[in-house]
Structures are given as C-alpha cells and as structure tokens.
Amino acid sequence: MMAQGTTRRQIVEAADDLFYRQGFEHTSFADIARVVDISRGNFYHHFKSKDDILDAVIKTRLDRTQHMLADWEEEGTTPKDRIRSYIKILLTNWSMIKDYGCPVGTLCTELAKLNHASKTEANKIFTLFRVWLRNQFRQLGHKKDADALAMHVLSWSQGVATLGNAFDDYKYVKQEVDKMCAWLDTLSVRTK
C-alpha cells in the first residue's frame, strides 16, 4: 500500500531536482515521469498543468528555506555565526553550484526571462534570505543599514555563485568566502 500523497511528493521532488539541474522549461513531463516511473497521463490527477508543478516546487523550496534558516538560530550562536552559516553554503553546496549555479538565482533569472506568472513567487525565496539576514544585522546593532547590509551579502554570494559556476573555480570561491567572512568581522557590534 502506498502512503497517501506519495506519488505527488515524488513528482514534486523529482521536478525540484530537474528544474534545478536542467532548468524549468527544458524539463519535460517525460523527464519527470522517467524518474518517478509513472505514466505521463498520471500527472493530471495530481496537477492541472506544468505551471502547477512549478508552484508546488516553489512552495516546498520556500518551506525548506524557512526551516533551514530556523535551524541556524540555535542556542549559543551569535548573529555573526549565523551569517557565516549562510555565506558557507557556497562551499557546502559547491559540488552542485559548480555545475548548476545557485538554485534560487538561476530559477528567478529563468522565470524573469520567460516572464512567467510565478516569478513573483520564486522571488520570495530571495526575500526569505533577505529578511533573515536583515534581522541578523539588526541584532548586531545595525538599525538603519540592516537591509542594505543584507542585500550586500545576498548579491555578493550570488555573484560568486555565478562566476564560480562559469569558471568552475573552487579556489576563487573559497577566497571570496574568506573575504566575506573577513568583511563580516570588521563590522562593529553594538550592544544595546
């Protein structure tokens, strides 16, 4: 007996992976069906269109991101520690990034070019990081420029992901990550 919703979850999981590695448009129903091992016609019992699958994928990514960010807010960690956790994804996920780039950035870029209806939803993943980072900088005592600092970290890491992917250069990525951490250390910490 199949657990309820298993097929649907498998479809979303496979689509999530394929959308990341091949791009949304370049991934066909046949591709997903091959991975999950179901017939093509089966999709339309769970989703009413391909865009529907995309929306489900974005939703799970939003969920996972939120959980990841929450997990980083452990006991005994400082805001700087947490920001470092974010910066270090570049190294943690390097084996994927070098081949497929940043999952968030590449999806948003593709949907922007397709002028896809769900691009706003996809951008919310960026917003999740932005708000979380902003909050960390606020805790460091940066009231006025917390958002600017958050955006700065966001764009910095985004650029490193893009260039690291293009040049397939781990040494450079490591170097930039160190630079980001060093920059972070120079920031003043104000206790209230």
Add this chain to the structure above:
Amino acid sequence: MMAQGTTRRQIVEAADDLFYRQGFEHTSFADIARVVDISRGNFYHHFKSKDDILDAVIKTRLDRTQHMLADWEEEGTTPKDRIRSYIKILLTNWSMIKDYGCPVGTLCTELAKLNHASKTEANKIFTLFRVWLRNQFRQLGHKKDADALAMHVLSWSQGVATLGNAFDDYKYVKQEVDKMCAWLDTLSVRTK
C-alpha cells in the same frame, strides 16, 4: 539590391536580441523569422543549425565587448576611471537589466544548465572582462592580487545585476554602484 551578408547579419542581430530577452532555448526559428521577416527555410542557407546561430551571436558579442573595452582606454583616463566605466554599466543598461538581467551572466547560466557545447565560448566573454579588469588593476600597481581584484569586481556587479533584476530595485543598484566606487577609491595606487 541587397548588400552582401545583410540577411545573415540581420538574423544574428535579431537572434542576439531575442536570446537575451527570451533565452536561447525559448527562442524559436519562427521568432527570429518574424523579426527579420524571412521564411523559416531561409535559415539553412546561412547557418547549418540553431547552434550555429548561437555561435555567431557569441562571436559578435565577443567582438563588441572587445571594442567597448578598447574604447574605454581613451587618452587621459586613469585605470580607476576605466574600472568605473565598467561598474557603471549597471546604471547605463539598467532599463534592460531590470527586465532581462546581465546578458553575459544569464547566457552562461543557461548554457551551463543545458550543458551546451558552446558554453565554453560564452564564458570567454567573462574572460574578456576579467583580463581587461586585471590589466587595469595591474596598472594601479597591484601585481599579485590583480586577478583576485578583477574577479571581485566581476562577481560583485554580477550579483547586483541578479538581485536588481529579481527585486526590480533601482535604488539598491545605485547604492551598490556607489559602494563599489567608494571601495575602488580606498585602493592604494602605487606608481612605479
């Protein structure tokens, strides 16, 4: 009478524009034919495949980039002036970037995901900027870290383009450009 090679040039020009605005894969022969106002079958007299058109597009982009970089090497400009010219493309081309992102970054990202044979060629556009920027930093007296500085500028602007596109936020882009220029000013200038 048609000037020689006009149609071919028109095809490349239209493809260049469409590849940028819609993405390579999402652009069909019909799309290009509509712009240039020729029949579909006509393509195969000038190009042997769609990939062939892509190669021609990349070649013209390489040419144009090279000319642009050469133009920036005017009389009486300092290396810092020239680097500033690069940074300010973000503002100059903002009306396009906000909708379609960076032409170089988005193409390289797409071709990486498609694992396309021409992705190496596309990356050469990045290399062009990289070498040029490296050269500017060398002229500023930075021998050992010239390449690292070049890559830093490259990734920084790349990230700003991606985030600026996602959030459609000119104020943020302006802010980051100012930050980059300020950072540039802090760099020491050593005369030999």
Add this chain to the structure above:
DNA sequence: GGAAGACTAGGACAACTGACCTAATGTGTC
C-alpha cells in the same frame, strides 16, 4: 461483497520544434 472514490496506465490529440529539400528568383559576368 459491494459501492464509492482515489489513483494509475496508456493512448490520442493538436501544436510546435529544428531540420531538410526542392523549385524558383535574383544577381553578376562573360
């Protein structure tokens, strides 16, 4: 065991893709 509903397989559909072919037209040269 029988009814109801969830789930699935597999085929069919029209639309579109890049690719290829051939016939026709234009252009320049001798």
Add this chain to the structure above:
DNA sequence: GACACATTAGGTCAGTTGTCCTAGTCTTCC
C-alpha cells in the same frame, strides 16, 4: 542572351511538447 551562383520561399518531415480522455485497478469503508 547564356551561364553560374547566391539567395530565398514554401512545403515536408519526424520528433517532442503539454494537455486531455477513458478505461481500468486498487483501497477503504459500510
């Protein structure tokens, strides 16, 4: 005018796409 060649239009092709439909199977609950 005759010839060679460059250029083009328009049709055809097989393959793939997302979508939809129907018939059938499995599961659950009474």
